[in-house]
Amino acid sequence: MPPLRIGLIGCGFIGRFHSRALRGLIRRGLVDAEYAAVCDTSEERARSFADIAEVPTVTTNATKVIDSPDIDAVYICVPTAGHKELVLRAAERGKHIFCEKPLATNLTDVEQMVAAVSAARVGAGVGLILRHSPVYTVLKSLTEDSRLGRLMAIVMRDDQFFPVQGHYQSEWRNDYRQVGSGTLLEHSIHDVDVLRWLGGEVRAVRGAVRNFAGHERVEDLAIADLEFAQGGRATLVSVWHNVLGRPSARRLELFFENGLFATDHDIFGPIHLQVGAEPPSTLPEEEVRRRYLELVGLESGVYEDVLTRYSLEDFFILRAWTDGASPFPDFPLALEAHRLVDAIYRSAEAGGEQVLLA
Numbered sequence: 376m377p378p379l380r381i382g383l384i385g386c387g388f389i390g391r392f393h394s395r396a397l398r399g400l401i402r403r404g405l406v407d408a409e410y411a412a413v414c415d416t417s418e419e420r421a422r423s424f425a426d427i428a429e430v431p432t433v434t435t436n437a438t439k440v441i442d443s444p445d446i447d448a449v450y451i452c453v454p455t456a457g458h459k460e461l462v463l464r465a466a467e468r469g470k471h472i473f474c475e476k477p478l479a480t481n482l483t484d485v486e487q488m489v490a491a492v493s494a495a496r497v498g499a500g501v502g503l504i505l506r507h508s509p510v511y512t513v514l515k516s517l518t519e520d521s522r523l524g525r526l527m528a529i530v531m532r533d534d535q536f537f538p539v540q541g542h543y544q545s546e547w548r549n550d551y552r553q554v555g556s557g558t559l560l561e562h563s564i565h566d567v568d569v570l571r572w573l574g575g576e577v578r579a580v581r582g583a584v585r586n587f588a589g590h591e592r593v594e595d596l597a598i599a600d601l602e603f604a605q606g607g608r609a610t611l612v613s614v615w616h617n618v619l620g621r622p623s624a625r626r627l628e629l630f631f632e633n634g635l636f637a638t639d640h641d642i643f644g645p646i647h648l649q650v651g652a653e654p655p656s657t658l659p660e661e662e663v664r665r666r667y668l669e670l671v672g673l674e675s676g677v678y679e680d681v682l683t684r685y686s687l688e689d690f691f692i693l694r695a696w697t698d699g700a701s702p703f704p705d706f707p708l709a710l711e712a713h714r715l716v717d718a719i720y721r722s723a724e725a726g727g728e729q730v731l732l733a
């Protein structure tokens with residue numbers, strides 16, 4: 376089989392992250408792929424990526440990449456409102472797709488995109504990167520301990536500075552036509568997905584949103600209350616603030632009848648825990664990394680290096696495509712998170728009324 380030929384569309388903040396990972400994985404021979412094309416509406420940005428990665432094809436026209444017979448798979452890393460058009464075209468052309476989260480600015484578009492990739496039977500992955508977070512993967516495995524009893528509550532607090540400044544180049548994030556809404560959809564779709572992962576199916580939500588910075592229809596505070604089908608509850612507080620010097624942070628606490636877990640770092644931990652009558656303890660970062668690699672079956676040293684530099688998200692996407700398997704997380708999984716986000720917004724619009732999920 377010839378190597379899988381990849382085209383990357385959108386050479387901004389997150390495009391750079393994937394571009395580095397692609398180069399690193401190919402250079403180390405961990406995936407059978409070729410980085411074949413880059414595209415950005417800014418020629419300068421596209422060229423800067425191509426020069427570093429020695430990519431032969433550089434263009435400002437995304438359809439050229441998608442339609443090219445020399446491209447098998449595309450990374451879609453443009454602002455959120457641009458995802459749908461590119462995903463639909465790539466599905467129509469039978470290309471494998473990796474699309475950044477959120478898939479689109481509204482649920483109707485997401486449903487159309489999910490239907491399109493399903494009808495085209497292409498391998499379609501989504502950038503819900505926390506599904507590849509070592510600390511949350513290890514945390515999930517720890518919560519499967521039967522001594523814990525039932526999950527009672529999850530508290531998640533996510534704060535980052537309004538991402539139109541600092542190391543973000545995404546000025547579009549305060550323009551609702553490009554972003555759809557604010558911190559809940561654009562950023563905390565990650566959190567909603569993690570809450571569903573850790574807590575199970577959600578039967579009802581309530582929500583509230585506020586707009587402090589004053590960007591029209593782009594909320595910078597979202598509060599959500601999720602009721603899990605099994606009875607536990609979760610609270611999410613998502614904030615886009617003004618303090619450039621404070622890095623993005625997620626604080627997560629899980630309360631069980633007989634246990635407690637807490638972590639302040641969304642990638643490597645540590646995890647603080649207490650199970651039953653045991654004294655409180657801490658799983659340090661190194662142990663989180665070790666257990667994660669063991670859980671995902673990648674124990675050799677080279678993966679530890681990849682994990683530290685790029686996360687294993689791109690490795691898993693590329694491996695799924697080259698193995699003819701389904702990428703994870705996929706579009707249907709993202710659709711569930713979008714359904715929850717949509718329900719939270721509907722509750723907020725209705726003044727915080729409970730919204731039941733079918």
Ligand SMILES: NC(=O)c1ccc[n+]([C@@H]2O[C@H](COP(=O)([O-])OP(=O)(O)OC[C@H]3O[C@@H](n4cnc5c(N)ncnc54)[C@H](O)[C@@H]3O)[C@@H](O)[C@H]2O)c1
Nearest residue numbers: 385386387388389415416437452453455475476502544545
């Ligand atoms: N998974 C994550 O944790 C994560 C983190 C940041 C951003 N994102 C998502 O990634 C997407 C991009 O965000 P970003 O922060 O990288 O934005 P960005 O503004 O830094 O980069 C977007 C790039 O796309 C280019 N572009 C716009 N329209 C284009 C088109 N039609 N064809 C080609 N290029 C085009 C822009 O010129 C820009 O260089 C958004 O959906 C965002 O939500 C995900």
